[in-house]
Amino acid sequence: MSRFLSNATNRIDAKGRVSVPAGFRAVLSQRGIQELYCLQDFIFPAVSVGGPDLLDRYERQIASVDPFSVEANRMSLLVHGGGVFMRLDAEGRLMVTDFIRDFTGISTEVTFVGRSDHFQLWQPQAFHEAQAAAREGRSSSRPG
Template sequence: MGVADRFLSNATNKIDAKGRVSVPSVFRSVLARNGTQELYAYQDFIFPAISMAGAEILERFERQIATLDPFSEEANRMSLLVHGGGIFMKLDAEGRLQIPDFVRDFTGIADRVTFAGRGDHFQLWEPAAFEEMQARARRERMRPA
């Protein structure tokens, strides 16, 4: 993965009256370079955020599930998170995403969305939740050992 193929930084954009939000151009550039047409959007496993990436991340999760006993509790939990907590989404011709209830209900997003780069994927956050989580991560990282 080259430097230009990573999702970096963050930006906050308004949701329009039709429920659409513009994806930051730097993120759209990464998607275009990677040839990503459809985005797999899933409820993050730790944060109150929606994680988004190309279908390859879903395939990675499914390979991991395939290594487990299909009747095990672990395999079923993982499938519930990956399959039951995910949808496919597409950008429109202007580079916007429709923000469905699936996203709003999980994140608390109302009228603005913070896009946060996470290297091989990006996330959709409610802006205040993102600011608080980033500040908390910074405080915890800076604690003396």
Template sequence: MSRFLSNATNKIDAKGRVSVPAPFRSVLASMDVEELYCFQDFHFPAINIGGPELLARFERRLAELDPFTQEANDLSLLIHGGGVFVRLDKEGRLALTDFFRVHTGIEDEVTFAGRAEFFQLWRPDAFLAAQAAARAGLKLSGTSSR
């Protein structure tokens, strides 16, 4: 099965579009995804992007919860109220609207980060800082990359 792996940083063009890296477009094509579900990450200043199945996963989890609980309310607020569907243009570019920019602080460049079944959009310096913090946290916990 194809996975979103690695990371790449691309410049945003004058019209506010960014080219999605070719390996990521290949994964989307292999999954037969045309419409992308995007939502604001719960923990990081990043946007998570995947196919409609990503939203379906959250909705299955939401269906298991009592709809009147705080957890169900919070989850719905974030996955529905903080999510949008978008499409790439025919050149494989994504239009970066305020939805993407406000949550992430993205300005003139975007880092695409693979997360296996989905990928993320980050401001490049925020991605590097989060990656360094994750590496340091794993080192402190004794987790190695063996």
């Protein structure tokens, strides 16, 4: 399987590292991803994590509009100003930096959430609330 699916919550260790779930590490390995592009989500209090192809996708979108436009500049502020490159350590752990903590509210645990071609880092309660709201939104939009 070459997609990020499901979710899992792991505790941050005393040195500020968290183990990326084995299934997510397997997808990274299958895709040959070693350098991670991490981006503050546009809607949710989450950090999206993927390979360089994730950054490439956003940069193609920016390149499709006038580079001097307000839209291109706003997108660049989000994509470039809200993104960093990171790497997993030899044991498959990710450093939970202030970049991640400040944007997400993560303190002691991280919920990893599969999003098909990338995954996200969430504060556990925020994820459960967002998922419940999404489920509620889906059920209220169904025909009766």
